[in-house]
Amino acid sequence: MTSVESSPPPLLGATEIRRLAGELDVRPTKTLGQNFVIDGNTIRRIVATAKLDPTETVLEVGPGLGSLTLGLLDAAARVVAVEIDPKLAARLPQTVTEMRPAKAENLTVILSDALKITELPHEPTALVANLPYNVAVPVVLHLLEHFPSLRHGLVMVQDEVADRMVADPGNKTYGVPSVKGAWYGTMRKAGVIGMNVFWPAPKIRSGLVSFERGPRPVTTASRKEVFAVIDSAFAQRRKTLRAALAGWAGSPTLAEEALKVAGVDPQARGEKLGINEFIAIAEAKVAVEPEGK
Template sequence: MSSAATLLGGAEIRALAARLDLTPTKRWGQNFVVDANTVRRIVRTADVSGLDVVEVGPGLGSLTLGLTEAGARVAAVEIDPRLAELLPETVARKQPGARLEVVEHDALTIEALPFSPQAIVANLPYNVSVPVLIHLLERFPSIERALVMVQAEVGHRLAAKPGSKTYGSPSAKVAWWGPWALEGDVSRQIFWPIPGVDSVLVGFRRGPSRGDEALRKRTFRVIDGAFGQRRKMLRQALSGVYGSSAAATEVLERAGVDPTLRGEALALDDFIRIAQAGPTAPAGADASAPVLLED
């Protein structure tokens, strides 16, 4: 079998969709990659040969086949039952012997996979990309790296540094697991249907441990508080977390953080110091609450 025959092309993807009488839906963020060169570029950048990979939203199998072709073992999490049923058949036909496990489930709530993944590689549903990433990183500590395709605005936010206009709650939270960086732009033309937004590749490699799960949850509460009222100074923005502006000021001063700063000026290490300086169970938003794009 030629190398080209192991991946899907645009005509074959449309034929598979027609077989299922499938119309891509915005509800599940379905935009399918129809360009094999882009698939191989993603897989090459992800560098997951021989690794155990979790893929979210495999759809008709474009990226899945690229990952299995490269020698990865893939756990593909698919919410659409029609696609979950068809995917193993497609992969077996194109690449006999490929290592694939399909899990029909909502990636936002998944708690178990057939194996412990070492990497996330996915064309993420754009409407839930950040919450999905954070849930997977929280739930599967074996994940050491990620490369995901997301809406450009989201990708720039994930990779943003303190002080930039795009820096916010998602930027600070995902940094808990390691540094994130933009890995390239993606043309709208490689999708079917063509989306109304630009896309980018963004990735990370796991960094040193920041602390235990209890500290992470306290830190995320502080981040939520700081960006929940991002135009306010920290002493006011964190008053809901620590009970009052005076109490927040006391915690900030113990942490060595200027109470008159705003959240966008702080790096993750600053938020961690604040969490460590405060009580072990501050009031405030649940750290597992959904992360909004606009913060």
């Protein structure tokens, strides 16, 4: 086998990315959180870490100029790319046709805000994306809620956000992203990405977060009800749960009663509780609510 035959398919480098951006008169904006990956080895690392099955349909959010899209098409059966920028969405199919002509029909581009999509033309089984820093957590939670077909994934986010998404109870970075993520399954840190592989280079490192969807929690409480407890508990995280959940329950007394029914110390703080405790608290509210409410 010749060296050409054994070489990996070409990916977009710094020169190609800047050429495409110039052609489209696109200047990466902080508003949309645009930082384009310009290093092929980083793309290969992300794709390898995602552990994709070749039969999978991958959902990519914010494909930009197509750096990661090409790598995903090499590893999966189909890519559904959701892009909010009209110029980028319009150019992506052409880029794929030029660089992966045999894979062009395997790409579907959706011009939309990822926070607003609730259905797609193809059912995705994996989420792999370089997410805009400012909406990373809301996007992940929204997609996990609306697309139960998503079994696993790998997202690149701001490194500090990655730490919050994977933190365990009691950790100083543990908070709303950690608990809500645990509702859907298991999240873990899968690596750190430096700043120089992006254009423009961000001022902070990026983190890779891998997730596996778990079984749906067995509970009489809805996801909305459980998330309301979580939001209340962390809105004033320095307060005890008795005080922090007073508004949610209707009064400090009702909050304390609900916590006791759930088997949770009213003097504890939200940062010490796992997802199962929050579920128990949500279930307990029904037991202590005044009749007729």
